[in-house]
Amino acid sequence: MNLFLKELKAGLKPFFFWTLGLFALIFAGIVKSGAAMADGAFMTELIGKFPRIVIAVMGMANVDISNFGGFYGVLMQYTFVLTAVYGTHLGNNAVSRESVDRTYEFLFTKPRSRAFILARKLLAATVYLTVFAALNLLFSVLAAKQLGVEGDYTGLFLRFSFSMWLVGVVFFALAAMFSASFPSAERGARAGNLAVLGTYALAVVCDLLEKPGVIRLFTPFRYFPNHELMAGGFPFEFAALSVALAAAFLVLAFFRFERRDLGAL
Amino acid sequence: MNVFRFELRRAWVGAAVWTLVILGLLGGLIIGALPAFLDSRAGVEAMLGSFPPAFAAAFGLEMDNLFSFGGFYTFGFLYYSLFGAILVAGIGLDLFSREKREKCMDFLLTKPRRRSRLFGEKLLAALTLMFCSNALFVAESLALYRAYAPAPLQMGYALLAAVSLFFTELVMFSIAVFAAVFARRIRSVSGTATAIGFAGFLLSALHSLLEEAALRYITPYQYFDVGKAFFEGRFETPYVLTAAVVTLALLALSYWKYTRADIPAL
Amino acid sequence: MGHAIETNKLTKYYGKARGIVDVDLAVEEGEIFGFIGPNGAGKSTTIRTLLGLIKKTSGNASIFGMDCEKDKVKILSEVGYLPGEVFYYDRMRAIDLLRYSASFYKKDCTQRIKELADVLSLDLNKKIEDMSLGNKKKVGIVQGLLHSPKLIILDEPTSGLDPLMQRTFFDLIQRENERGATVLFSSHILGEVQRICDRVAIIKEGRIVDLRSIDDLRKNSYKKVSFTTQSPLADFALPGAAQIQQDGAQTSFLYNGDINALLGKLAGLSLVNADVSEPELEEIFLHYYEDGEANA
Numbered sequence: 001m002n003l004f005l006k007e008l009k010a011g012l013k014p015f016f017f018w019t020l021g022l023f024a025l026i027f028a029g030i031v032k033s034g035a036a037m038a039d040g041a042f043m044t045e046l047i048g049k050f051p052r053i054v055i056a057v058m059g060m061a062n063v064d065i066s067n068f069g070g071f072y073g074v075l076m077q078y079t080f081v082l083t084a085v086y087g088t089h090l091g092n093n094a095v096s097r098e099s100v101d102r103t104y105e106f107l108f109t110k111p112r113s114r115a116f117i118l119a120r121k122l123l124a125a126t127v128y129l130t131v132f133a134a135l136n137l138l139f140s141v142l143a144a145k146q147l148g149v150e151g152d153y154t155g156l157f158l159r160f161s162f163s164m165w166l167v168g169v170v171f172f173a174l175a176a177m178f179s180a181s182f183p184s185a186e187r188g189a190r191a192g193n194l195a196v197l198g199t200y201a202l203a204v205v206c207d208l209l210e211k212p213g214v215i216r217l218f219t220p221f222r223y224f225p226n227h228e229l230m231a232g233g234f235p236f237e238f239a240a241l242s243v244a245l246a247a248a249f250l251v252l253a254f255f256r257f258e259r260r261d262l263g264a265l
Numbered sequence: 266m267n268v269f270r271f272e273l274r275r276a277w278v279g280a281a282v283w284t285l286v287i288l289g290l291l292g293g294l295i296i297g298a299l300p301a302f303l304d305s306r307a308g309v310e311a312m313l314g315s316f317p318p319a320f321a322a323a324f325g326l327e328m329d330n331l332f333s334f335g336g337f338y339t340f341g342f343l344y345y346s347l348f349g350a351i352l353v354a355g356i357g358l359d360l361f362s363r364e365k366r367e368k369c370m371d372f373l374l375t376k377p378r379r380r381s382r383l384f385g386e387k388l389l390a391a392l393t394l395m396f397c398s399n400a401l402f403v404a405e406s407l408a409l410y411r412a413y414a415p416a417p418l419q420m421g422y423a424l425l426a427a428v429s430l431f432f433t434e435l436v437m438f439s440i441a442v443f444a445a446v447f448a449r450r451i452r453s454v455s456g457t458a459t460a461i462g463f464a465g466f467l468l469s470a471l472h473s474l475l476e477e478a479a480l481r482y483i484t485p486y487q488y489f490d491v492g493k494a495f496f497e498g499r500f501e502t503p504y505v506l507t508a509a510v511v512t513l514a515l516l517a518l519s520y521w522k523y524t525r526a527d528i529p530a531l
Numbered sequence: 532m533g534h535a536i537e538t539n540k541l542t543k544y545y546g547k548a549r550g551i552v553d554v555d556l557a558v559e560e561g562e563i564f565g566f567i568g569p570n571g572a573g574k575s576t577t578i579r580t581l582l583g584l585i586k587k588t589s590g591n592a593s594i595f596g597m598d599c600e601k602d603k604v605k606i607l608s609e610v611g612y613l614p615g616e617v618f619y620y621d622r623m624r625a626i627d628l629l630r631y632s633a634s635f636y637k638k639d640c641t642q643r644i645k646e647l648a649d650v651l652s653l654d655l656n657k658k659i660e661d662m663s664l665g666n667k668k669k670v671g672i673v674q675g676l677l678h679s680p681k682l683i684i685l686d687e688p689t690s691g692l693d694p695l696m697q698r699t700f701f702d703l704i705q706r707e708n709e710r711g712a713t714v715l716f717s718s719h720i721l722g723e724v725q726r727i728c729d730r731v732a733i734i735k736e737g738r739i740v741d742l743r744s745i746d747d748l749r750k751n752s753y754k755k756v757s758f759t760t761q762s763p764l765a766d767f768a769l770p771g772a773a774q775i776q777q778d779g780a781q782t783s784f785l786y787n788g789d790i791n792a793l794l795g796k797l798a799g800l801s802l803v804n805a806d807v808s809e810p811e812l813e814e815i816f817l818h819y820y821e822d823g824e825a826n827a
Binding site: 267271363369371375528529530 | 579582584585586604607608610615618619620631632634
C-alpha cells in the first residue's frame with residue numbers, strides 16, 4: 001500500500017498540470033460555445049461543401065456545430081488527444097521511472113515480485129486517469145451550468161467522459177507495454193508517443209473515407225465518434241474492444257517486464 | 266567546434282527522419298488533396314450565394330484566396346507547425362539536457378571550455394539541424410507552389426510563408442531549451458517534446474475555436490500568420506514582436522542558468 | 532616551488548546549508564596531497580569549487596597561481612579529474628568517449644589512450660553501458676589522464692576497483708607524479724591515503740581540522756591497542772592513552788606516544804591476547820571530535 005501511495009504522490013504534480021490544461025480547454029471552450037453556435041448552422045453547411053479531406057484534416061468530419069452537443073463534440077476531440085498523450089506519459093512513467101532515475105536497484109531488490117510492484121504503479125496511474133476523466137465530467141457540468149446552457153446534457157457529458165477514459169486507458173496500456181518491451185526507456189517512450197501521432201493520423205484517414213471499415217479498429221480516436229455519442233448512442237462493442245485491447249497490452253506489459261533485465265536504461 | 270560536431274552526430278538521424286515525415290505530410294496533402302479542394306469552390310460559392318453577401322463577407326471569406334494554393338497551404342500549416350514543433354522541441358530538449366539525463370555533467374564541464382562556449386556550440390548545432398530541415402521544407406514548398414499554382418507566381422510571398430515555419434519553430438525551440446535547462450530532470454525527451462508540441466496544438470485549436478484575440482499572444486503557432494504572409498507578404502508586428510521577445514527571453518534565461526548553475530554531485 | 536592549489540578562507544554555502552567553511556589549503560607542486568574526511572565533510576564540495584562546477588560563496592581559490600573562476604578554462608586544460616561515480620553518454624564505445632574527451636585538448640592523445648588502456652587492460656571497443664562498474668571506472672581513469680595533466684584530482688577514485696586493479700591504479704598515479712604531476716587525492720579510507728600521499732589534510736564538518744605530512748602522521752599517529760588479561764584489571768593508566776575502555780578482562784584504547792613505553796607497560800601484565808593496529812578512520816575522527824568538544 002505504501003508503494004501505491006508513493007506512486008500517487010509522485011504523479012501528483014504532472015497530474016495537476018494536465019488537469020489545468022483540461023480545465024482551460026473545457027471552460028474556455030464552453031464559454032465561447034454560444035458565440036460559435038450563433039453562426040453554427042452557417043458554418044456547418046459551409047464546412048459540408050468542402051472536400052472530405054479538408055474536413056478530415058480540420059477535425060470537423062461528421063459534426064454539426066449548430067447545436068451545443070455538436071460543439072462540445074469538437075471540443076472533446078481535443079480532450080481525447082490530451083488524454084491520449086497523458087495516458088502515454090503515465091504508462092511510460094509507471095514502467096520506466098526507476099530505470100531512468102537509476103534508482104531501480106533500490107526498489108527492485110525489495111522483497112516484492114516485479115508483478116506486485118508494477119501492479120501498484122499501474123494502479124496508481126489508472127487512478128489518475130480515472131480522476132482525469134471524472135474531472136472532465138465535472139468541469140463540463142459546472143461550465144454548462146455556469147453559462148446557463150439550455151437543456152440537460154449530463155448524459156452526453158457522461159458518454160464523452162467515459163469514452164475519454166477508455167481512449168486514455170488504451171494508450172496508457174499500450175505505452176506501458178512499449179516501455180516494458182524496449183531495451184531503452186527513451187525508445188519505449190518514443191514508440192508510445194509515435195503511436196499517438198500515428199493513430200491520430202489514422203483517425204484523419206478514417207474521416208477521409210466514406211466507409212473507413214476495418215481501419216477504424218486501429219485508431220482509438222475513432223472508437224467513439226462524435227456523431228454516435230451525440231445521437232445518444234454508445235458503441236458498446238468498441239468499449240468492449242478498448243477494454244480487451246487494454247487488458248491484452250497490460251498482460252503483455254507484465255509478461256515482458258517480468259522477463260526483462262533491469263538496468264539503467 | 267568539437268561539441269558542435271559531437272551534438273550533430275548524435276542528433277542528426279532523429280532530425281532527418283522527422284524532417285522526412287514533415288516533407289511527406291506536406292507533399293501528401295498538396296499532391297493528394299489540393300485538386301479536390303480547388304474543385305469544391307463551385308459548391309461553396311453556390312451555397313454562399315443563398316446567404317446575404319454581407320453575411321458571407323463577415324466571415325472574411327475571400328474566395329480567390331481561400332481556393333488557391335496559398336489557401337490550402339495555410340490550412341495544412343497547423344499540422345506542419347505541430348510536427349515541426351515536436352521536431353525542434355526534441356532537438357532542444359535532447360541537446361540541452363543531454364549531460365543532465367546521462368548524468369555526465371562532470372565530464373563535460375570539467376573540460377577546458379567556457380560554459381558559454383558549450384552553450385553556444387550546442388545552440389549552433391541545434392540551429393544547424395533546424396536550418397537544414399527548414400531549407401528542405403522551403404524548397405519543397407516552393408517546388409510545389411511552382412508546380413501547382415497558376416501564374417503569376419509570387420515567389421517572394423510564398424518564400425515568406427514557408428519560412429514562417431522556421432520562425433514558429435524558433436519559439437517552440439526556445440521553450441524546449443528553457444525546459445531542458447531549468448527542469449531538475451528530463452525523464453523522456455520524446456514525451457516532453459510531444460507534450461510541448463500538443464500544448465501548442467491545443468492552444469491553436471482553442472484560439473481558432475474561440476476567435477479570442479488576446480489568446481493569440483500565448484499561441485505560438487499563430488504568431489506568424491501564414492495566410493497574411495502568402496497573400497500580403499507580411500506578418501503582424503505585435504505578434505512578431507511577441508515571438509521575438511519570448512524567444513530571446515527564454516534563450517537568455519537559459520543561457521544565464523546554464524553558465525551559472527552549481528552542478529551538484531551525483 | 533609554487534603552489535599547485537591554494538585556497539584562502541574558501542567558503543561555500545548551499546543556501547543555508549553548510550558546504551565548506553574557511554578552507555585553507557596549500558598543495559605544493561609535485562606532491563601527492565591526500566584529502567581525507569568522512570562522508571559529507573566537504574571533500575567533494577572543495578573539489579567541485581576548485582573545478583568551477585560550483586561557485587564559491589566567499590574566499591579565494593587558485594590553481595597554478597590562476598584564479599579558479601576567472602581563469603577556469605586555462606586551469607582545466609591542465610587538470611585531469613576522476614569523479615567518484617562515473618556515468619558517461621549512452622550508446623558510445625569507450626574509444627568514442629575518449630576521443631571526444633581528447634578533442635577538448637590541444638594535443639594528440641591517441642598514443643596515450645592506447646598506453647593507458649593497455650596498462651589497465653581495458654577493451655576500448657566495448658560499449659560503456661555494457662561495462663562493469665570497475666571497467667567504467669577504468670574508462671574514467673583513462674579519461675582523466677589522457678592529456679597528461681599537470682594536476683590530477685581524484686575524488687574517491689578506488690571504489691569499484693578490485694585490489695589488484697587498485698594497485699595498478701596507484702602505480703599509475705605514482706608514475707604520473709614522478710613525471711611531475713601534482714595529485715589531489717580525496718578519500719575516506721586512511722590506508723590508501725597513507726599508501727601514496729606525501730601530506731594529508733583532514734576535513735570535518737566543512738573545516739580543515741588538521742594538516743600534516745604522512746611521516747608525521749605515522750610518527751604521531753594513534754595506534755589502536757586492545758588486550759585481554761587473565762584477570763580483570765583494576766585501573767589502567769598510561770601516558771598517551773586515550774579513550775580507555777575496560778570491559779571485564781578486555782581493555783582497549785587509542786595510544787599516541789612512545790611505542791617502547793607501551794610495550795614496557797604491556798610486558799608487565801599477564802596477557803592472554805594483544806592487538807596493536809591502525810585505528811579506523813572513524814576512531815581518529817572520534818578523537819578530533821572530542822578535541823573539538825574540549826576546546827569549545
